[in-house]
Amino acid sequence: MNPFFNAMGGGMGGSPMLGQFQQFMQQMRGKDPNAMIQEMVQSGRISQQQLDQVQQQAQQMQGMFEGLRGMFGK
Numbered sequence: 001m002n003p004f005f006n007a008m009g010g011g012m013g014g015s016p017m018l019g020q021f022q023q024f025m026q027q028m029r030g031k032d033p034n035a036m037i038q039e040m041v042q043s044g045r046i047s048q049q050q051l052d053q054v055q056q057q058a059q060q061m062q063g064m065f066e067g068l069r070g071m072f073g074k
Contacts, residue, residue: 040046
């Protein structure tokens with residue numbers, strides 16, 4: 001068995017984490033993620049600085065994934 005598959009709730013019954021992710025995806029269906037982020041900043045749930053940090057981390061991760069994609073010829 002694949003340990004990652006098991007950790008993500010594959011096989012018997014699923015995991016609470018996978019169930020929460022599926023619930024989150026259903027709640028987000030049809031919504032504009034950028035509008036949601038702006039609402040969070042405006043309401044004070046997150047600061048502009050936190051948003052900037054997360055966006056910077058996402059860009060770094062995107063670069064890493066692009067590098068991996070190149071390694072596998074896709």
